[in-house]
Amino acid sequence: MTVPPRTASSAAAAAVPIAASASSASVASAGEPALKVAPLELFLDLVFVFTVTQLTGSLAHHLTPGGLAQVMVMLALIWWMYDAFIWLTNAMPPSTHGRRGLLMLAMGAFLVISLSVPHAFQGSGAAFGWAYLVVVLLHTGMFGAAGVAPESVLRMGAANLALGGLVVAGGYLTGTVQLVFWTAAFAMQYVTQRAARLPAFRLRSDHFVERHGLIMIIAFGESVIAIGVGAGALGLGPSLIAVALLSLSVCVGLWWAYFGHDDDARAEHHMAALADAERNRAAVLVYYLGHFGLLLGVLLFAAGVKAAVAHPGAASTLPQAAALSGGVALYLIVNAAIRRFFALRPNRARLLGAALILAAVPLGASVSATDQVGAVAAVLAGVFAYEARRRSVGDFERD
Template sequence: MTSEIDTANAEGGQVRASTLELFFDLVFVFTMTQLTHVFTHHPGWEALGQVALLFGVIWWMYSGYVWLTNEVAPNSSTRRTFLLLGMFGFFVLALAIPDAFHGTGIAFGIGYILVNTVHTAMFYANGGASATVAIKRIAPLNALAAGLVLAGGFAHGWPQYLCWAIAFAVQVLSPYLVDTGDFVVRASHFCERHGLVIIVAIGESVVSIGAGLAGEKLTVPLVANVALGLALAYVLWWAYFGMDDERGEHALASVPDRARSRPGVLAYGYALYPLLVGIIVAAAGIKMSIAHGNEAASVATAAALSGGVALYFLGQFFFRLALRLPRPWSRFIAAVAVAATIPIGVVWVAWAQLAALVAVAYLAVIVDDLVTLRTGQHSAYL
């Protein structure tokens, strides 16, 4: 480990996350809160589409900053200043999220341009030789996406959706349009940083529990609902950090340096997208149902609660596939199983759906863990 740290420092990169990066992630908490608000304000398919689109373009650049700090350690005043400037850009994006489709799209676009510019400039000026070559290849596509986001901010109606959808498509396709093999991926830092993002996102579900109880009188049934909500947040945490976090780092580290960028973007870029959207939607479901546990839930609320957890497991399914981890199919089965709890909240009461959701999700995770232990594998928690 000492040798790895010395090598990384000499190249300007990192092997572990810094406290400044943890500070940077506070903006991500606010971003998740704002996206949850978008869904809870008018729950339904349109809101889900807006959340998926907004988070899609944001996630691409936010993950891009993980790639950036993986290569460019914030170990000087200049680097820290520019990183904070990027943090400011993300904060502007987050502020603009609630009305991005109805008036604040321009601010969203300007914030995105700032985030994109700082990212490219820091990579180009401070990255190693190979990273500089890589950013030169992908920067034009990032700039095109940023321009489309800004153009969408000036548009209204379907042209706005179209501009932002094309921007998202450009981002998703860019790793296949240019060679990204020159990006350096230090597995320990890279995996830890993305893991911290997941923790921050799960924290939003805890925040949603508290937000959904504002002004409510504390009663025994209400406290029981809170316990179920916290249990669900714990299950989401355990599902990833019980085994997959550690196994993912080992799997990525075993890939030759030059070949790491492709599985890195597949597992920690593409696969984490549905996983994180799932957390946002599930948090919205918790927020809308937690204070009304003794009542039947609306279809939108029930679908958000269980459907969000299903998306989370689906993201883990793709994560395991990308890194060739054992039993990806078990997470797919878990996704189907938790989605099947949706009718419980609609035809009965919300607390029953939440209880069934926790039981089914936890059972799926425990069974998978037991199978893992029988194969002789272990982790820091098992």
């Protein structure tokens, strides 16, 4: 499915408030049916749940600079192709049996990638690499069959195949050399963006923004799962209930930072008001790179909270405490940057909150995990209460 070009310029979108952008979006969308996320896309997300769980588990067991680097590279590679399938279903919804069958094949390949994550740098890298190459081939073939911007798809497919080749080659190596190969594959993503000539693709903002919002809910769900996994076989006493509820409060805070005040709908209106080329560049900047940062923040928090719930009354190790606070702080910083891009305010309180949350690391490392989680939850509550007060008096446009 292709979309008629929008005529609103990016400069005009930046110069008017969000309410005006919403009006522009309505005009731009007149006459075309809404493109909603298909049930099969949600089914595909079940595999991404498992992927996030596997990455969180790997990080929790290797909370070292090297372990973090490995998880970051794997997340970047997986998210690149997963996000590429969001672009694909935006152009050609899974409305036929053939398309659905190919998406299910991709689901199987993503599952193999997820299964190989825990030992991708200790022996299962080859499985990761070949499954990744299958995902690339399916994506390129399906995009080619859609007949959307054939020259751009050819260029994109060639660049992605080169990227996939690096992942396959690196999968047969180990240690630092493997990490170098996969980091080079990560760097190839920039080449792919340039080769694909993104302005040739016409994104539907309604589907694209909704799809990424659902992905974030999936990620928040992993944090909730981490609470349950951390609890394990512990007896259900007051300390466990307290740290679990406080951890859930932090998850709610992350959700509110993304969806509060209909921020996702306002972002959709802003995207719809952009010209095609600007919208596509925003899609890469905000919804690939920006959401990579958000997902990494959630992963770090989930790894930290798993340890916190497992030992609620004891102090965490410094890496565990740093992961818990660092993940939430990273999430807030990236979230504020995304909101600034979409002209959403206020934001300064979120940046100050990120600094205060980082300051809670010594609390978890020297006092107790419960105290640290409680402090993080309190900071988030304070940030959003301050924002609500600013909104109630209409004093937030300068922020």
